[in-house]
Amino acid sequence: MKARDFRIEPDVPVVLRGAAAYSWRLLISLAAVVVLAYLINYLAVVTVPVAIALLLSALFAPVVRRLVNWRVPRGLATAIAVIVGLAVVGGVLYLFISTVITGLPDLTNQVSASIEQINTWLRDGPLHISQDQLQGFLDQIVHWLQTNKSVITNGALSTAASVGEALTGILLCLFTLIFFLHDGDGIWRFLVRVLVPGANRDRVERAGRRGFISLEHYVRATVLVALVDAVGIGIGLAIVGVPLAVPLAALVFLGAFIPIIGAVLTGAVAVLVALVTKGLVAALIVLAIVVLVMQLESHVLQPLLLGRAVKIHPLAVVLGVAAGMVIAGIAGALLAVPLLAVANASIRSLWNDRAPSAKPEGEAEKDTGDDEPEPVS
Numbered sequence: 001m002k003a004r005d006f007r008i009e010p011d012v013p014v015v016l017r018g019a020a021a022y023s024w025r026l027l028i029s030l031a032a033v034v035v036l037a038y039l040i041n042y043l044a045v046v047t048v049p050v051a052i053a054l055l056l057s058a059l060f061a062p063v064v065r066r067l068v069n070w071r072v073p074r075g076l077a078t079a080i081a082v083i084v085g086l087a088v089v090g091g092v093l094y095l096f097i098s099t100v101i102t103g104l105p106d107l108t109n110q111v112s113a114s115i116e117q118i119n120t121w122l123r124d125g126p127l128h129i130s131q132d133q134l135q136g137f138l139d140q141i142v143h144w145l146q147t148n149k150s151v152i153t154n155g156a157l158s159t160a161a162s163v164g165e166a167l168t169g170i171l172l173c174l175f176t177l178i179f180f181l182h183d184g185d186g187i188w189r190f191l192v193r194v195l196v197p198g199a200n201r202d203r204v205e206r207a208g209r210r211g212f213i214s215l216e217h218y219v220r221a222t223v224l225v226a227l228v229d230a231v232g233i234g235i236g237l238a239i240v241g242v243p244l245a246v247p248l249a250a251l252v253f254l255g256a257f258i259p260i261i262g263a264v265l266t267g268a269v270a271v272l273v274a275l276v277t278k279g280l281v282a283a284l285i286v287l288a289i290v291v292l293v294m295q296l297e298s299h300v301l302q303p304l305l306l307g308r309a310v311k312i313h314p315l316a317v318v319l320g321v322a323a324g325m326v327i328a329g330i331a332g333a334l335l336a337v338p339l340l341a342v343a344n345a346s347i348r349s350l351w352n353d354r355a356p357s358a359k360p361e362g363e364a365e366k367d368t369g370d371d372e373p374e375p376v377s
Contacts, residue, residue, distance in 0.1 A: 037327050045165060048331045049173035055338055056173070057180035058215040059223065060085060064181050078181040082174070092250065099246040184212075207349040214345035218338055225301045226256030229263065229293055233270060236289035240282050242274045256297075258333045259317050261325075263294055312340055 040047045060081040067077035179187070188208055196204045234249025242248070248270045255266030267290035275283035312320075317337055324336030 041327050044328055045169060048328060049169040050176050051335045053173045053176035053180055055219055056177050057184060058219045060181055061216060074182060078178060081181060082178060096247055096250050100244060203350055203353045206353060207346040210349040211342040211346035215338055215342050218341045222257055225297055226253045228301060229256045229297055232293040233290060237270060240285050241278060243277055248273060259321060259337050261321055312344060316340060
């Protein structure tokens with residue numbers, strides 16, 4: 001007797017079979033992403049410095065290549081790039097700290113005057129709050145500080161531990177940066193040879209190189225955009241007479257590396273300082289300057305400098321920054337968009353380098369123009 005065939009595939013609709021096939025693949029992919037995000041967050045002490053070193057290597061790699069083309073030994077070219085970078089960072093930090101120290105007395109006096117004006121308004125304005133009520137409010141703040149002394153102390157101790165971790169991360173970042181600049185190609189070839197099957201090594205290696213080119217374009221363009229933001233807002237703050245204009249401009253420069261969110265937050269800090277020190281009219285003027293500079297950035301600088309090479313939809317930018325913030329805090333928000341730019345260029349490269357046999361029948365073999373990122377203006 002012929003055994004009965006209990007297979008049910010022929011009786012399952014094609015749509016349901018396709019949905020099931022996509023679903024289990026999607027679930028496995030999501031699980032892999034969750035595990036990877038957990039590992040990145042768990043090893044943040046290592047992964048964040050390495051990722052920052054990768055960003056810095058994308059910034060300094062053109063300098064090293066230019067020096068090597070001038071017949072400078074690669075080791076010496078790497079040393080020159082790192083030393084110049086450290087000198088620039090040290091000079092900026094010195095300027096920042098010295099400016100803060102110099103402008104702090106003026107800022108303190110202006111804040112004290114503003115607080116006195118607020119007290120006068122609260123006492124003589126429409127609220128008519130008495131001096132005893134104001135003093136009672138201040139006493140409650142002092143009592144809260146005394147009651148939560150242990151919490152504040154523990155926070156200070158944890159901050160000290162964080163400073164130690166930050167110093168360790170800086171040293172690891174510097175060490176990794178030197179190797180990335182000196183032998184980045186060798187490291188990438190080694191990873192491809194170890195992790196990728198032989199048939200796909202060439203495609204993956206090309207995709208990685210194109211992704212790094214896209215990262216170079218992104219970092220260079222972001223530095224230029226951040227510099228324009230800092231100079232524009234800093235000049236506006238200086239004209240209005242807001243104290244600590246240089247440190248606030250430096251804060252705007254750093255915040256510009258976190259797309260959308262960073263510019264909004266640092267601009268809000270500048271407006272708040274203007275409000276506290278100079279009053280409402282000055283704060284409104286600073287707000288207008290910040291909005292004008294941000295419009296210039298979003299409608300002129302970013303489309304012109306980034307171009308099609310690293311163009312990512314604004315929704316993807318916002319979601320990427322939010323996801324990075326959830327996974328790794330400020331460092332995650334900083335690294336999210338560069339990683340999206342690398343993934344965008346690498347995936348396009350892998351897609352365009354498909355083998356002819358993998359393409360649908362009748363698809364023309366033509367150059368799509370997306371193999372190499374466009375140079376940044």
